[in-house]
Amino acid sequence: MEIVLALVIVAAVVWFVSVPLRRSRDEEAAASQRVEDPRVAELEARKEAKYREIKDAELDREQGKLSQADWSRQDAELRRDAIAILKELDEARTAAEGEVASKR
């Protein structure tokens, strides 16, 4: 009985693990499309970190850790960086979409 159960488990594992290997070309393309582009992921991470920096700087100003002048300088710099990241992100997304379209 235990041997039969073990064989059933093996069969189930083989079936489960081999599903992606049995995918059609269309299914494969759809699966690839779902995966985030590495460049986009990197820029998303940088964007989130930059937002957090802007938020922290605001809180630091409110708490008196940064003077108004220091905060203005820092905030302007952070926003410049954030805008540059957003532009890069747009470009990266466009490039990624183009790549997916060309694969189709």
Add this chain to the structure above:
Amino acid sequence: MITLGAACLIFAFVVAIFAALMALVGTRGDRRFVDSSRRAVYAFAALVTVSVVVVEAAFARTDLSLQVVADHSSTTTPAFYRLTAMWSSQEGSLLLWAWVLSLTSSAVLFATRNKHRELAPWATAILMGLGAFFTGLMLFDANPFARLSPVPPEGVGLEPLLRHPAMAIHPPMLYTGYVFFAIPFAFAIAALVTRRLDASWIRSTRRFALIAWLCLGVGILLGARWSYSELGWGGYWGWDPVENASLMPWLVGTAFLHSIMVQERRGMLRVWNVTLICMTFSLALLGTFLVRSGILQSIHAFGESTVGGPLLALIGLVVVGSALLIASRVPDLRSEKRIESIFSREAIFLVNNLLLVGLAAVIFWGTFFPLISELFTGSKASLAAPWFDRYTTPLAILLVLFTGIGPLFAWRRVSFGAAKRLLARPALVALVVTGLLIAFTDADAHPWALVMFAFAAFALAALVQEFARGASAYRSLSGGSYPRALAGLFARNRRRYGGYVVHAGLAILLIAVAASSSFQTSRDLRLRPGQSATVDNYTIKYVKPTAEISPAEQRLTFGSVLAVSKDGKSYTTLYPSRNYYSGVGGGTPLTGGPIRSFFEGEATSEVGRKTTVGGDIWTSMIPDLGPLNPLINKSDRKLEKLGRGVSPKDTRAQQVLGALQGLAVRKIEQTYLNDPPPVTFRVNVNPLVSWIWVGGAIAVIGGLVAIWPAPEARRRRVSDVYAARLARELGRA
């Protein structure tokens, strides 16, 4: 079901290898192989889970045909401890390692299934390489499904020292901590291999690192609690190699958690971060190695075994492999940014990092000194607690100071004037506390402790100030009451304020450590019933002995009733005791005669303790068994003579022998009560010791706050606010 469990373990090994190979093929970009490898990881988790369930079921029903059950449990082991006995064994703890690894690998790969196109296959290959290593180690060296034939009538039983609630949770917590560090390690290596060295791997694995850190911390605390209440020596931390082995990855992991914030925000310390996580994981493996190899003398001697060699080879591979990889990627890891000012949070984080790694380095040297000395002199020389105290105390004190300074400073820089203003109040509090301690206590007799109190007061005042300023700022922005503002502050930035709560907990914990170690009074008293002695301002009177037999657990307990008075007034009654377990099913192999085996195996202490806010009065006892020896020997001789001709298969005769043994134990119990021998009591007065557990609990709560994810809606809202604001500027740009 044993065959099924064994088969699943073999399948798991094969599936782990398959997953690693598929992932490696998938690194070329074919998603089919990557997805198949990810599914194989899920299957690996399912198969190892079946194996764990089968082993646990065998422990639950005391299936003595399984060697691991016969060696670590028995029919007399209490049901709860039968379920936790699995990880007291070599085989079971390796199974636990593989199980936690399989679950956490599945979790991270599920969470990142549509992310990290380049990193995920490499990370999968590394994680499943580890999975194959641990399942292979079980199959070839420590198989939990090894059978015994013939089946013994009774098991050895669970090691008595491990029969403590903390011990049921302590090993899984430590292993969860160790194993979870494999996740950021695997992604860091993947980032190095693919040269994707931005912070996205940190973003996806940060929470796993936090969970690892928290679980390891809880494991360490539970271990300390066990040591304090079960080992009978009176302390919570003995600088034992296995204790140190868990502390080292925790310290380096703490450094990692701080320095990744610098990389995320400022893009700096990238070499340092990958080095830290590789060190942390290597130290986590080293922790497993120290518990399992028995290479160093330890109170955890029950962990000795033969898997040390392969584990050491794995550590060597991880250390050398990651060092070479990091060295080859140094040009890619260099950051163009520099720390702008010493008055910045990143500068303080760096100092804290150096202190944490310095602490780990000191502990590493002290732990491995016996091996180093053996290498050069041919003989093992150990470094004792005073050596560790001498070098770790100054580092810990500085760490507390910088723990206070860090939260006060902003990222990038604060002006000198602002720094002075921010530091002034906490510094004033520290000065006042120091003055009061010098004026009203004898704290100045212990300068290191005094400095620790002052710096911890500074850190706590700084944190209070940080919360107060944060709440005020929040109120000025959103209005509402102070408590509401405080709650809003936490909700808005869980990681930051959860982290501050952790800092507060650790400051409290370190105050308690300094107080309880520097101002402890400890005395060993040899007393007979009716006698008394004075310790500190307590008078301890040994009122009477107690004794108890637990046939179910095969345990004989000698105890005592101690009346404690303080300053002449009755204060409390304490009941310390000493447990002795039978060699049959009691947790230690039968060596001497059946009665002698009670006293030659591992005995455990139940301490008598009165805990107050101000501290503990703690007692343990060791009775002088000398006067009982003639009776023990006589009983064993008689039982041996009676049992000489009895066949082990003659159950009726065996039952009669068992009953006679019970009578002999009863006779010893009565002799102990009627003619009590002298008892050596250890009496400790430990000031503020309970605050160690309070501080630890606060730190754990803070850790949970930091880990708990902010609701997706809130994150999106915050992100959207900034995105909209910046989009307007983008339109103008």
